[in-house]
Amino acid sequence: MGTKQNGPIGRPRGFDADEALERAVLAFWEHGYEGASTAILTDAMGISTTSMYAAFGNKKELFRKALERYTAGPGGYLAQALEEPTALGVATAILAGTIRSTTRPAHPQGCMGVQGALAASDAGREVRELLIAWRNDSHSSVRERFQRALDEGDLPAESDPALLARYVTTLSFGIAVQAASGVCRDELQAMADAALRNWPPA
Incomplete structure (x- = not known):
């Protein structure tokens, strides 16, 4: 026994x-x-x-758990940005949050979701798919928020919420790549400001 x-x-x-x-x-x-x-x-x-x-x-499960923690922690600015009262406020907060989180002193530069995507071998396929889904979730959340802005009259009737969401998320991921390359916070912020100057007026 x-x-x-x-x-x-x-x-x-x-x-x-x-x-x-x-x-x-x-x-x-x-x-x-x-x-x-x-x-x-x-x-x-x-x-x-x-x-x-x-x-x-x-290791894949550890990465999945780490990505969830990153999303809730350093990446938590996205959920906060979606609460902004206007679409322009949402876009501005997303880019500012990206800059803040990717250029923090005493932390790795760039974005874990972007850095993690540098998986090229067959062994990294599941992780690539996980990160594609992670990025698509971000885009979907922003698109839904911009659709609400359109429905509420905060965006012009001819606006395309999906395209605007792709624009903002692409800028955000591009900022992360530039931050990982050592581009300074001030320069990234100037670029974000320039990118949003032509935002559709309400």
Whole structure:
């Protein structure tokens, strides 16, 4: 007869899973999905490979959880921007939030969702698909908000909410790429301001 085990078998102990996930976010943000090797991840997280797999599943699952955390944390500006009272306010807040989050001191530059997309091998296919869905979700949220603006008369009747949403999200992802390349915050803000000067008047 076997003895009864107390608690879950194989559960890693001796580390803070929440803190470890936060460190995984930073590792994926800095190195991308493929660039963040298991050794880089476990070193950043301060845990063993066994503990990483026991707590978070495989690397793809860890990335999925890290992306969710990033979206709720540094990427949380999008949800806040969608609450702005006007479409122009939404667009302005999205670009300002992108600039803020991609140029934060003492953090990786750029966007985790963009850096993570630098996965080129077949092994990275699922992650690429995850990130495509992540970007499409962003576009859909902005499109729905701009559709509401059109319905409320905040955008001219001839406006195309889907096109405006694509414009703003493309600018946002472009800002992230430029930030990762070392372009400074002031220059990015000047570009965002210029891009929104021709916004359709209400």
